[in-house]
Amino acid sequence: MNKKELAEIKRQFSPANCAITRICGCYVDAEKTVKTKSKDAFLSLPEEEMFKYFDLLKKTLSGSMGKNLIDMEFPLEQEASGGTQEFLLRLRDSKLQDDALLDEFYQKIIDFYNYGENYYIILIHANYDIPGKSSDGEEMFDASDEVYEFLLCSICPVKLSKAGLCYNSETNHIEDRIRDWIVEMPDIGFLFPAFTDRSTNIHSLLYYSKNAKEFQDDLIDNVLGCHVPMPAGHQKSAFQYLVSDTLGDACNFDTVKTLHDQLTELIEEHKEEPEPLRLEKTDVKKLLERSGAKEEHLEQFDREFEAAAGETSSLLASNVANTRTFEVKTPDVMIKVHPDRTDLVETRLIDGIPYLMIQLSDSVEVNGIPVTNKNMTPLEE
Numbered sequence: 001m002n003k004k005e006l007a008e009i010k011r012q013f014s015p016a017n018c019a020i021t022r023i024c025g026c027y028v029d030a031e032k033t034v035k036t037k038s039k040d041a042f043l044s045l046p047e048e049e050m051f052k053y054f055d056l057l058k059k060t061l062s063g064s065m066g067k068n069l070i071d072m073e074f075p076l077e078q079e080a081s082g083g084t085q086e087f088l089l090r091l092r093d094s095k096l097q098d099d100a101l102l103d104e105f106y107q108k109i110i111d112f113y114n115y116g117e118n119y120y121i122i123l124i125h126a127n128y129d130i131p132g133k134s135s136d137g138e139e140m141f142d143a144s145d146e147v148y149e150f151l152l153c154s155i156c157p158v159k160l161s162k163a164g165l166c167y168n169s170e171t172n173h174i175e176d177r178i179r180d181w182i183v184e185m186p187d188i189g190f191l192f193p194a195f196t197d198r199s200t201n202i203h204s205l206l207y208y209s210k211n212a213k214e215f216q217d218d219l220i221d222n223v224l225g226c227h228v229p230m231p232a233g234h235q236k237s238a239f240q241y242l243v244s245d246t247l248g249d250a251c252n253f254d255t256v257k258t259l260h261d262q263l264t265e266l267i268e269e270h271k272e273e274p275e276p277l278r279l280e281k282t283d284v285k286k287l288l289e290r291s292g293a294k295e296e297h298l299e300q301f302d303r304e305f306e307a308a309a310g311e312t313s314s315l316l317a318s319n320v321a322n323t324r325t326f327e328v329k330t331p332d333v334m335i336k337v338h339p340d341r342t343d344l345v346e347t348r349l350i351d352g353i354p355y356l357m358i359q360l361s362d363s364v365e366v367n368g369i370p371v372t373n374k375n376m377t378p379l380e381e
Helices: 003-010 047-059 084-093 099-112 217-224 232-250 253-269 281-290 295-299 301-309 339-344
Strands: 020-028 034-041 069-073 119-130 146-160 165-168 173-176 181-183 188-192 194-196 199-201 204-209 326-329 334-337 345-350 353-358 364-366 369-371
Touching (some): 047 119, 084 099, 084 146, 194 204, 232 253, 232 281, 253 326, 281 295, 281 301, 295 301, 334 339
Antiparallel strands (some): 020 034, 069 204, 119 146, 146 188, 165 173
């Protein structure tokens, strides 16, 4: 799925476009005991509740593609009878009216969701009548030829509100506030089937994780049946390892700065594209070659890439490159530079000692205090 398709589905979570037919919920405590369950026609809910659910559902489809939102494909064995994809299809086709299927789904979540506190499982069924599009990209609502029927699951932590004082208008007193159990924004969730090329794709789903660095591996393996992808933080670590190992002695300041500039430029060129920029093995190899990697190091690159990123994996450029800042760090000093102005920083060897040189502008502050560049001592003196 891409950003445009994601935005199209999120627009259905509003009073004007609501495509939700049914909503089910299961509240689980820290001991993995089901406390209560619910099942309602969504449009029968009070308006105030509907708006709060809209916010939770939209949040499950938020964040960066490739970081918080991950496309996952089902292995072929999971599409056979008894597989996870086949189970989710049955759950979707039941329109959430089969209590036995719902209980089985809840139990799968309870068994494999790794969370030590209370949480609330939200599951919705929706039908989206996909409008056709004219040659100029305008939607034609009377030209639909497909209904996208989907499930969206959100798993939300439930926590006690903070202790404090409040004003009681009935007694006209300031008093201790009653602490309530609050349903917070989702921790994880998924959309099934995926909405690919504005059409139903039963062979994949979209997974959401609030924490882009760590995924719920057991839940992905056993409930969704998909291969656990490499989180964004692990992709960055793998890329850093590949750069350091492949460049070897050539992994110096100027080389890494050149690599950063090349990556930033690539991301800028692709920023208008709906799909995130993926770096395949050959792409990373070319970047390293242009950055000064030696031939003998490039010869072992293929093996190193498979070990670090997986045999068929690609790396998202946005996960491995920091486009917001160019950072230089030593044990005692850290410098951050705007990514477009790496030309202001260079290295120099003075009297046999390596230095980092930063070109100063007319506007310099130290601890928030403006300072002047005048009366600086020339290096030759």
